[in-house]
Amino acid sequence: xxxxxxxIAIIGAGPGGLTCARILQRHGIPVTVYDLDASPAARSQxxxxxxxxxxxxxALRAADLLDEFLTLARPEGQQMRMVDADGRIVFDGIPxxxxxxxxxxxxxxxxxxxxxxxxxxPGTVQWAHKLTSAEPVGNGIHRLHFADGxxxxxxxxxxxxxxWSRVRCLLTxxxxxxxxxxxxETGFNDVDTRHPRLAATPLPAP
Numbered sequence: 001x002x003x004x005x006x007x008i009a010i011i012g013a014g015p016g017g018l019t020c021a022r023i024l025q026r027h028g029i030p031v032t033v034y035d036l037d038a039s040p041a042a043r044s045q046x047x048x049x050x051x052x053x054x055x056x057x058x059a060l061r062a063a064d065l066l067d068e069f070l071t072l073a074r075p076e077g078q079q080m081r082m083v084d085a086d087g088r089i090v091f092d093g094i095p096x097x098x099x100x101x102x103x104x105x106x107x108x109x110x111x112x113x114x115x116x117x118x119x120x121x122p123g124t125v126q127w128a129h130k131l132t133s134a135e136p137v138g139n140g141i142h143r144l145h146f147a148d149g150x151x152x153x154x155x156x157x158x159x160x161x162x163x164w165s166r167v168r169c170l171l172t173x174x175x176x177x178x179x180x181x182x183x184x185e186t187g188f189n190d191v192d193t194r195h196p197r198l199a200a201t202p203l204p205a206p
Contacts, residue, residue: 009034009144009154011131011167015049015056015109017160018116021124022063033120034144036130040117045109047185050076052104068115073105131166142170 008024010017013035024031037043051057051073060066082091117125130147134157137143145151159167163176191199 005030006155007153008032008156008158009152010158010160011035011144011165012159012161013037013040013113013117013125013127014160014162015112015116017158018113018120018125019059019063020158020160022065022116022119023059025121025124026064031124033125034129034131034146035125035127036147038128040113040125040127042127045113047187048076048106048108049112050104050106063116063119065115065119069107069112070105072111072115073107075103076106131161134167134170136170 006029008029008031010021010031010033013033017033017035021031021033049056051060051069057066057069060069079094080091081089083089128148129150131144132147133145135143135145137153141153141155142157143151143153144157157167157170159165159170161167168174188195188198
């Protein structure tokens with residue numbers, strides 16, 4: 001590894017990869033993030049994330065972004081209730097950590113990504129760089145090959161590219177496995193105004 005100026009590559013510009021990049025830059029360590037999306041606006045970032053004090057909030061504090069996060073985040077109920085097709089409640093519970101004073105505030109994924117991107121030095125993220133393979137070339141160096149035919153070398157590769165990571169195979173032959181369980185979440189915005197009948201519908205007692 002080049003101990004003077006290590007070439008650090010993070011694969012994936014999701015919350016994990018961008019937070020890692022922010023923390024490294026705060027300590028004066030150069031880093032480049034590679035992401036397959038063509039741009040930050042290439043696709044929706046999905047729903048919301050709840051950030052727990054000991055994990056997500058801890059990382060944002062290390063990134064010196066906790067205050068900014070808290071201005072964007074919102075508290076939401078932690079209770080989970082499942083009902084069957086007839087409206088009968090089959091599960092009703094509140095996680096133990098939901099009773100803490102700190103709570104687990106939620107933030108839209110798009111807002112969180114924008115917050116992290118804005119905190120990075122210009123040019124940190126290289127868009128339209130889909131990693132196809134990472135090849136060891138000796139002395140701890142890996143050559144990163146991208147779908148557009150380009151390649152670059154890195155002294156340290158950090159995989160933050162999700163379930164189908166191209167970096168994980170450097171460490172293990174484990175692959176994602178479908179467990180047979182599917183979780184579907186839906187929500188209604190401004191329900192009192194846009195869906196008043198739904199808002200007025202009482203849930204059956206347990």
